[in-house]
Amino acid sequence: MEDLITMGQKYVMNTYGRFPQVLVKGSGAYVWDSEGNKYLDFVSGLAVNSLGHCPPIVTEAVKEQVEKLIHCSNLYWIEPQIKLAKRLVEKSCCDKAFFCNSGTEANEAAIKLARKWGNGRFEIITMKKSFHGRTLGSLAATGQEKYQKAFQPLPEGFKYVPFNDLEALEKAVTPKTCAVMLECIQGEGGVNVPEPGYLEGVQEICRKNNLLLIVDEVQTGLARTGKAFAYEHFNLSPDIITLAKALGGGVPIGAMLAKEEVAKAFQPGDHAATFGGNPLATQAALAATSVLLDEKFIQEVAEKGQYLKSKLEKLQEEFPQITKVKGLGLMMGCELSIDAAQVVKKCLERKLLINAVGEKTLRFLPPLIVTKAEIDQMVAILKDALGEIISNY
Numbered sequence: 001m002e003d004l005i006t007m008g009q010k011y012v013m014n015t016y017g018r019f020p021q022v023l024v025k026g027s028g029a030y031v032w033d034s035e036g037n038k039y040l041d042f043v044s045g046l047a048v049n050s051l052g053h054c055p056p057i058v059t060e061a062v063k064e065q066v067e068k069l070i071h072c073s074n075l076y077w078i079e080p081q082i083k084l085a086k087r088l089v090e091k092s093c094c095d096k097a098f099f100c101n102s103g104t105e106a107n108e109a110a111i112k113l114a115r116k117w118g119n120g121r122f123e124i125i126t127m128k129k130s131f132h133g134r135t136l137g138s139l140a141a142t143g144q145e146k147y148q149k150a151f152q153p154l155p156e157g158f159k160y161v162p163f164n165d166l167e168a169l170e171k172a173v174t175p176k177t178c179a180v181m182l183e184c185i186q187g188e189g190g191v192n193v194p195e196p197g198y199l200e201g202v203q204e205i206c207r208k209n210n211l212l213l214i215v216d217e218v219q220t221g222l223a224r225t226g227k228a229f230a231y232e233h234f235n236l237s238p239d240i241i242t243l244a245k246a247l248g249g250g251v252p253i254g255a256m257l258a259k260e261e262v263a264k265a266f267q268p269g270d271h272a273a274t275f276g277g278n279p280l281a282t283q284a285a286l287a288a289t290s291v292l293l294d295e296k297f298i299q300e301v302a303e304k305g306q307y308l309k310s311k312l313e314k315l316q317e318e319f320p321q322i323t324k325v326k327g328l329g330l331m332m333g334c335e336l337s338i339d340a341a342q343v344v345k346k347c348l349e350r351k352l353l354i355n356a357v358g359e360k361t362l363r364f365l366p367p368l369i370v371t372k373a374e375i376d377q378m379v380a381i382l383k384d385a386l387g388e389i390i391s392n393y
């Protein structure tokens with residue numbers, strides 16, 4: 001493992017703060033490193049491996065497709081792409097789908113579509129603490145200075161308002177505004193859940209001012225929060241939805257969905273992605289979504305989410321260092337009064353993968369196939385880790 005890491009440090013660009021583990025194998029809620037150590041995975045590829053690692057339904061679909069047709073150009077029709085578009089449209093409030101390869105690309109597509117639809121109106125209002133991706137357009141949409149400051153100048157036309165502040169949003173609207181873009185629950189910004197009525201209020205402001213409502217469901221979408229799409233918790237009807245992460249069951253794919261009135265602003269030549277919606281990725285996504293969008297499966301996620309939340313709240317009673325438990329479904333967070341990275345490290349020593357966002361928030365993104373026994377196991381490890389940290393204070 002050490003040799004591999006040394007080689008990685010020499011040849012791989014230094015864009016990630018990585019843990020000293022090389023992961024080589026995965027099954028269900030577990031991964032193994034190259035030394036044979038087994039870890040319980042509550043990161044699940046940052047909400048990608050929603051069906052767990054190497055879900056047979058996806059691996060079988062990929063194996064079959066890889067021998068049939070891996071890639072062909074979007075100059076021709078692609079069968080699994082058409083079927084995937086139908087499924088996503090039928091499950092959402094949108095009418096048309098565009099496929100790409102990642103979350104940031106899905107958001108780039110949304111930004112371009114909103115501008116084309118805006119017909120001269122180009123400003124997009126987004127939220128502080130949001131995260132929409134790393135390419136220049138999505139980065140400009142991301143309301144976090146720390147990610148933007150080294151990359152100026154960014155594309156113009158973005159304004160940021162605080163999440164949960166309707167007055168600020170209303171004030172930010174100008175005759176040039178064409179859309180509001182947000183995550184229903186901010187993921188990377190700290191698992192921030194909206195206050196009751198806020199998102200409904202945002203939708204009202206959009207309707208009143210003829211603005212598009214773009215909901216970034218890259219992290220929250222596809223059953224993660226205990227609904228097919230997180231916007232369903234808030235009775236929203238977004239004009240544009242972006243997806244990625246869990247969509248391909250681990251295979252890279254992104255999508256932008258839009259209502260017909262908006263989608264028709266795009267005409268041939270306006271937008272494209274060479275690999276977008278290729279046969280391999282869309283076949284994988286068809287397999288993954290056959291489970292992720294199943295009502296019974298989604299209901300189970302909601303129940304397990306409640307269970308995880310109750311367990312974390314119980315832990316909070318024992319550890320006042322947990323100042324808040326927040327989230328929806330199996331997208332949960334714990335705000336801490338202590339350094340979150342330290343907790344992540346202690347959990348890793350105990351063979352549990354969890355993630356920290358910001359300095360003081362733990363984020364839990366288990367695979368959605370996680371069992372209650374595995375949730376108990378995670379909580380036991382976390383308790384032990386917290387116990388050790390507190391005893392050293």
Ligand SMILES: Cc1ncc(COP(=O)(O)O)c(C=O)c1O
Nearest residue numbers: 102103104131132133187218219
């Ligand atoms: C809400 C949200 N949007 C967009 C992205 C960017 O996705 P990708 O890394 O696939 O470009 C992320 C990634 O974490 C995300 O959480």
